[in-house]
Amino acid sequence: QKEVEQDPGPLSVPEGAIVSLNCTYSNSAFQYFMWYRQYSRKGPELLMYTYSSGNKEDGRFTAQVDKSSKYISLFIRDSQPSDSATYLCAMRQSGYSTLTFGKGTMLLVSP
Amino acid sequence: NAGVTQTPKFRVLKTGQSMTLLCAQDMNHEYMYWYRQDPGMGLRLIHYSVGEGTTAKGEVPDGYNVSRLKKQNFLLGLESAAPSQTSVYFCASSYSNTDGLNTDTQYFGPGTRLTVL
Numbered sequence: 001q002k003e004v005e006q007d008p009g010p011l012s013v014p015e016g017a018i019v020s021l022n023c024t025y026s027n028s029a030f031q032y033f034m035w036y037r038q039y040s041r042k043g044p045e046l047l048m049y050t051y052s053s054g055n056k057e058d059g060r061f062t063a064q065v066d067k068s069s070k071y072i073s074l075f076i077r078d079s080q081p082s083d084s085a086t087y088l089c090a091m092r093q094s095g096y097s098t099l100t101f102g103k104g105t106m107l108l109v110s111p
Numbered sequence: 112n113a114g115v116t117q118t119p120k121f122r123v124l125k126t127g128q129s130m131t132l133l134c135a136q137d138m139n140h141e142y143m144y145w146y147r148q149d150p151g152m153g154l155r156l157i158h159y160s161v162g163e164g165t166t167a168k169g170e171v172p173d174g175y176n177v178s179r180l181k182k183q184n185f186l187l188g189l190e191s192a193a194p195s196q197t198s199v200y201f202c203a204s205s206y207s208n209t210d211g212l213n214t215d216t217q218y219f220g221p222g223t224r225l226t227v228l
Contacts (some may be wrong), residue, residue, distance in 0.1 A: 005216055009219050018214070032215050043115075043219030075204065088154065092215060097142060098169065099215065108148035 003027050006089055006102030015111050019076040023089035023102045026070065030091040030100070033065050038086045038104065047087070048074060062093045079109045112137050115220035117202050124192045130180045132187040132223050134202030141207035143185040144169075144217065145177060147198040154201070160185055161207065192227045199224050 006023045013019055023036075031052055036044035048063040050056045050072075056063045062075040072091075076083055089102040118133040134143065144159040146169075156169030160179040174196060176188045185204075186228060203217040 028157075034215055041222070043203070043221055045190075045219065046216045049215060090215075098144070098156055098159060099217065102156040103151065 001023075001066050002027050004089060004091065004100050005101040007105055008103055010106040010108050012108045012110065013079055015079060015081060015109055017079050017109070019074075019079050019107060019109075020085070021074040021076075021087050021089075023091075024070055025072075025091060025100075027093070027100075028067070028070065029093040031094050032092040033063070033072050034090040034092075034099070035061075035063055036045075036088045036089060036090055036101075040085070042079070042086055079107075081109050081111050082107050083107060113201055114138065115204055115218050117200075117220040117223050119223060122223045124189075125228050126193060128192050128225070129190050130192065130225075131201065132200055132225075133187075134185045134187070134204075134220060135216070136183055136185075136202075136204040138204060138218065139182070140204035140218070141182075143186065144203045144205075145175070145180065145187045146201045146203065147171065147196075148201060148222075149198050157187065157200075183204065186205075192225075194227045196199045197225060197227045 004025045004048045029103045035048040037047045038044040053067045060077045064073040085102040088104040090099040115136045145157040146154045158177040163182040178186045200222040200223045205217045
């Protein structure tokens with residue numbers, strides 16, 4: 001079992017929909033959780049960052065971490081065609097220098 | 112600031128040939144990373160460096176070597192390319208920190224698309 005599991009999609013939604021993207025993980029030592037966004041033929045860029053459990057909101061984006069269930073989510077409200085990209089979850093253990101990435105979920109938002 | 116740049120952007124090699132991919136960053140970051148990205152496999156860490164003169168193995172280091180002779184540069188070498196090394200290679204860099212946002216904000220380059228025939 002890979003440490004981080006993420007459905008590759010694609011996930012197709014109409015413009016304005018609420019999108020839910022998820023990752024599960026097996027290593028309970030992960031404490032730092034991130035969502036990176038990657039547009040086609042570009043490098044990933046950090047979108048959301050959360051430490052330990054809880055929610056974080058930034059505009060239309062909300063990141064949730066449930067450490068008891070080993071489950072993290074990214075919600076996108078009022079999705080736009082410009083949100084079409086691959087979303088990668090990533091996580092890290094305290095004291096470690098490297099991230100563990102999920103495989104990414106491709107999101108397609110149609111006008 | 113140019114951020115993270117990668118050279119070359121595209122390359123086609125024949126099996127057995129060697130090449131070096133160059134990553135440069137102008138943000139004075141301590142940490143630098145090399146990843147490969149393959150369809151259905153996500154981002155996999157090849158090697159990384161936590162400072163000038165240091166390197167460490169990642170998840171998939173076999174067939175690759177790296178060097179960090181200067182803080183701003185991180186080189187990835189393929190000594191004898193194989194078709195299995197056909198991939199998109201990404202370099203990234205970040206600040207050092209014991210824990211927190213600085214370390215986890217990795218800045219990625221635009222990638223190098225490598226095909227090995």
